Amino acid sequence: MRKYLWLATVMALVAVPRPYGAASSIAYRFTIPEPQHHWMQVEATFTGIGAAPLELRMSRSSPGRYAIHDFAKNVYDVHAVDKDQDGRELIIARPDPSGWTIGRHGGTVTIKYKVYGDHIDGTYLAIDTTHLHMNMPAAIMWARGFDDAPATLAFAQPSGVAGRAWTVATQLHPGATSLEFTAPNLQYLMDSPVEFGPTVLRQFTVGSRAFRVAIHHTGANAELDRFVQDVERVVREEGAIYGEYPEYDPGTYTFLADYLPYADGDGMEHRNSTVMTSSASILSDRAGLLGTVAHEFFHCWNVERIRPRDLEPFDFDRANMTGELWLAEGFTQYYGPIALHRAGLASLAETGHALGDLVDIVTNAPGRALRSAEDMSRMAPFVDGGRTIDRTNWTNTVISYYPFGGAIALALDLTLRDRSDGRTTLDDYMRAMWRVHGKPGGSREGYVDRPYTTDDAQARLAEVSGDAAFARDFFDRYVRGRELVDYVRLLGRAGFVVRKRQAGRAWWGDVPIDSRSDGAHLAAVVPSNTPAYAAGIDQDDTLVQIAGERVTSLEAVNTVLSRHRPGERVTIVYIDRAGASKTASVVLAENPHVDVVAVEAAGGSLTPAQRTFRDRWLKSQQ
Ligand SMILES: [Zn+2]
DSSP states (O other): OHHHHHHHHHHHHHHSOOOOGGGOEEEEEEEOSOGGGTEEEEEEEEEOOOSSOEEEEOOSOOTTOOSOOOGGGGEEEEEEEEGGGTTEEOOOBOSSTTEEEEOSOOSEEEEEEEEEOBOOSSSSEEEETTEEEEOHHHHOOEETTOTTOOEEEEEOOOTTOOSSOOEEEESSEEOSSTTEEEESSHHHHHTOOEEEESOEEEEEEETTEEEEEEEEESSOTHHHHHHHHHHHHHHHHHHHHHSSOOOOTTSEEEEEEEEOTTOOOEEEEOSSEEEEEESSOHHHHHHHHHHHHHHHHHTTTBTTTBOBGGGSSOOTTSOOOOTTHHHHTHHHHHHHHHHHHHTTOSOHHHHHHHHHHHHHHHHHOGGGGTOOHHHHHTTHHHHTTOOOSSOOOHHHHOOOHHHHHHHHHHHHHHHHHHHHTTSSOHHHHHHHHIIIIITTOOSSTTOOSSOBOHHHHHHHHHHHHTOHHHHHHHIIIIISSOOOOOHHHHHHHTTEEEEETTTTOEEOOOOOEEEETTEEEEOSOOOTTSHHHHTTOOTTOEEEEETTEEOOSHHHHHHHHHTSOTTOEEEEEEEOTTSOEEEEEEEOEEOOOEEEEEGGGGTOOOOHHHHHHHHHHHSOOO
């Protein structure tokens, strides 16, 4: 009951109209006195507050991420002062874990706090002696009612850091000095990551568009120029899919790369930039890094501007759930390898393998029996957060919307080409989505005025295919439903074969095993559509014998299985988690995992019709 009373109070505060107008603004100042200890001092002055309480917030979520992160956890030493009243310290109330409310003030408040950050990826904050890597929601307090207030941001060179001065790379608008920037409103500000460090900058233009690649890395700069040339090839190839580039708000698009041994692997899209982090270097994982480039850059259309309605505008106070991630992330996942191939940066074998991964997971993962692609998208607030403390059964109930959506994109592209003899393609579909939902833009910078729903996405397919019944059927079966398209036939038209990776090999399931002296310990949930599951064993059981042979490791289990054939029955002896010894029998199956291989690499030959189909699909579209 108290909770509801409290909620009503907060709602009343929110509902108070504020006389902000043009007078409200925010000025942020960031200093790093002790970079070696991974914290930053933030000072933010809110002007034009009016008479109502100032409700300051740390975000609970971050655009492009779908789980709750509760960034307030790293904020401490919070003080508020009133600059108009001789710096008098103001009383701060805590309405909830992410809020700091200042009831009495003189209309201008400066909030001062420290924020800790030591995780380099697309979501969090990282401060060390080599750089400040900043995802805004992880670092800055914002205020309710200041959605349209412009902000200025000023960075100070860090203390005690040797070497050349740090520079800022960001999609924020440039300000009065090279360390000052502006944002027109909250949505744009929060979408604008900052890399402040000894970055190396390269630039190129395509038509009237300018692109910047800002890299903070420990590799040699000699590797950089060829890498940036490849980035440009990807940018050109993806531009050809849509026929044009978006109007980048600050006039440029910026790739922000942290390739550092102490970085976590990630890619995070923004309107006019992307953050790409990896512990690898250009030398050690060039193909992997380019894969992230191809994925993230595709997002400057798909998700940043062709945007699901549920994400627009983004709500920093909660997990943002949408049923459209199969399109926003999945179609992007599909186009990454397609663009790499068209740009000449991936071989036929590599591309076939990437497509094979998509086909394999929707064919073999048990989750498809339970949830559609829309339903899987709605799991993002849980699965996008990574590990949980309690155990989950996601192995059996969830397929990531990345490969699930990627498999739908593959199905739709090939189906459109198949039924139109190559005249209509998924590229046409993406262009239609762009024309209707992305290109019209937003009345305010950082906003999208015509976001889409699944029904809109279906309507665009009806237009592009000229067949509303086909569009409805496709969405009902493969997006809202849980059916599987005939990949063997469709890929066959392009001269690809879907074949078993380990044909004829005995298999009892992809059972995760840890080696132990007393046996082979089952370290995770056993997939439900496997012989091992049918035999009754599961997580925390310890396999002791299989087919009469003692086993203590995954290798030992595989060695024993390799001496048997699919269809054979073998006896297993195991100890369950309570210590009881048990015996069961397993009927071995054939390993069901599939790969996609060019027909000519599988011992066949490519027909002229297949070659034409494949070339139209995978050759450069420029
Ligand atoms: Zn993505």
